[in-house]
Amino acid sequence: MTFDLSPRPLNPAPATPKMIWPNGAKSALFIGFDVDAETAWIGNNPSNVDRMVTTSHGGYDARVGIAKILELMAELGLKGTFFTPGWTALAHPAQCEAMVAGGHEIGHHGYLHKLPDRTKRDEAFEEIDRGFDALKSALGIRPVGYRAPSGENFPELLAYLKKVGIRYSSSFRDDILPYRHAGPDGAVGPVEIPVNFAFDDWNFGMSSRTSSRPLFGRDPVLQLWKDEFEATHAWGGVTTLVLHPQVSGRPMRWHILRDFLKHVIDKGDVWIATGAEITDHYETLEAASAR
């Protein structure tokens, strides 16, 4: 495989349109959880499947994390989007059914959490198909949103997602407002609800023997999240969270998340919405401006 390194915008999406949030809100909050469970540990490293302690990081999702997160969302009266690998839904159906019963949106997050790789396109497309099949058989759901496992994407995959009915993606890091993807040929792609990597709890709260990272406590994380949110709010953007029950469902981190969400709610002029709701709103504005 050769690589085309010619100078060009590597994301060919057109300019981001202006955004007016519903109900006079100044900004939006999109609460996204990635319910990786054990797939975070076996998807890109299959030999880990025989390492029970390594995979037990992900096992926390099913034993504790998902339930605690659902409890928090119910307490605060919030709805979020739970990006769920197909494998997770098949392995832990009761916990995933509780997410549906709580009124939350289920999003596509691959099948086995394999990083999408342009040099293995068939495998990448198969991850999409198997993910759809698993969510259908375990939960009876066909998701409209997609977050890339391990956060990667490429043009043919974006086109494939659109073709199979994905209305929005939430993986890219190149904006603070939703925008519409376009293929290199100008073809219309899904809506993007971009993420802010500062809100990926894995960066601060996950460390393991084989992949050790520094851990950050309550004060630095809560302050970082509040400051980043306040600045995004002032700019009228969307604050997109990339949270994992195996991280933010841990006791101390659960309280960081609770305090942060209460801070956003207390603001009073933030539209807190699921990915599907943000996409509906975006498409309504898009249709109105095309008239």
Ligand SMILES: [Zn+2]
């Ligand atoms: Zn994930």
